[in-house]
Amino acid sequence: MRIAIVTESFPPDVNGVANSVVRAAEHLVARGHEPLVVAPAPAGGRRRRADHHAYPVVRIPSVPLPRYQGFRLGVPRVGLTGALLGHRPDVVHLASPFVLGAAGASAAARHGLPTVAVYQTDVAAYARAYRVGWGEAAAWRRIREIHNSAQRTLAPSTRAAADLITHGVRRIWLWRRGVDAVRFHPARRSVRLRATLAPDGELLVGYVGRLAPEKRVELLAPITALPGVRVVVVGDGPVRRQLERALPAARFLGVRHDDALAELYASLDVFVHTGPHETFGQTLQEAAASGVPVVAPASGGPVDLVESGVTGLLVPPDDGAALAAAVAELAADPARRARYGAAARVAVARRSWDAVGDELIGHYEAVLAGTPAGRLPA
Structure with missing residues (x-):
């Protein structure tokens, strides 16, 4: 054709x-x-x-x-x-x-x-x-x-x-x-990268996506205040400077591609998505393929991609406190994180x-x- x-x-x-x-x-x-x-x-x-x-x-x-x-x-x-x-x-x-x-x-x-x-x-x-x-x-x-x-x-x-x-x-x-389940794989988890991003062994939480108003990245603020948690933000966009001021405790890494992005995903402990208007949510699939549990709003595409209580947690949309509470739950339970991450990988590996x-x-x-x-x- x-x-x-x-x-x-x-x-x-x-x-x-x-x-x-x-x-x-x-x-x-x-x-x-x-x-x-x-x-x-x-x-x-x-x-x-x-x-x-x-x-x-x-x-x-x-x-x-x-x-x-x-x-x-x-x-x-x-x-x-x-x-x-x-x-x-x-x-x-x-x-x-x-x-x-x-x-x-x-x-x-x-x-x-x-x-x-x-x-x-x-x-x-x-x-x-x-x-x-x-x-x-x-x-x-x-x-x-x-x-x-x-x-x-x-x-x-x-x-x-x-x-x-x-x-x-x-x-x-x-x-x-x-999703490319070969590139995005738990085996890419990097001790070196984790030592750079979370030097004191903190729980490493990441967001990947465009930095634009509709993505509601500012909702990460309550997560940055959690003890023992480091937040990294991957991506760029029109509100990056405003977000850097709003999230002074977060580390902004800019855009990452290919193997560098795959290494970043796999090195996270929890992936958080904030936007309530996703028709799908490709970054959630990439995180799941990397064996990382996902926290996301119960809105739009994430509803299909995250089985709450199995591969991650869904929370009310536009609610930063709910996102932080979900991250705190997972921070307190490493076995649960591992179970969710493994289930997330299985759920997307055939796609x-x-x-x-x-x-x-x-x-x-x-x-x-x-x-x-x-x-x-x-």
């Missing part, structure tokens, strides 16, 4: 959408298919480093997203339709469509190309958090219009699917994300990117065959 992937984000961006698109495109190449990626152009000199891939990448002119430092919106007036038609795709894959993806959906409809839309970003929640011009209700209207124009929408979690259904989106299937990629190909094939979505699979 020839597949055109129109995405709102792509490397050098570091986020779940960009990572999922790279994984999908790589898997398509490995299975003998021919993907094309159409993505916003990054700022300045980052473009050259971004496009060394085993498949063509077409960059569309972009502009900065107001109020969201580091993210750019593709301006689809130039090049999009030509790129799609030039590739002659069998299927158009819309990755987290909103601006560039909406234009991709329109172009596909005009030229009779079937589309699969992947819902991955809670744009409506972001509109509320950033108070951007279109507003939450308008964001949902746009999401509904885009996704209902597609032959199939893929949702990453049951909570995300429920939100889509509530707001009138039809033809929804679940398509979760994979390989190869298996998830084959599921995606199955969705493409079903759309081409005209198979109706029917009811949302369990």
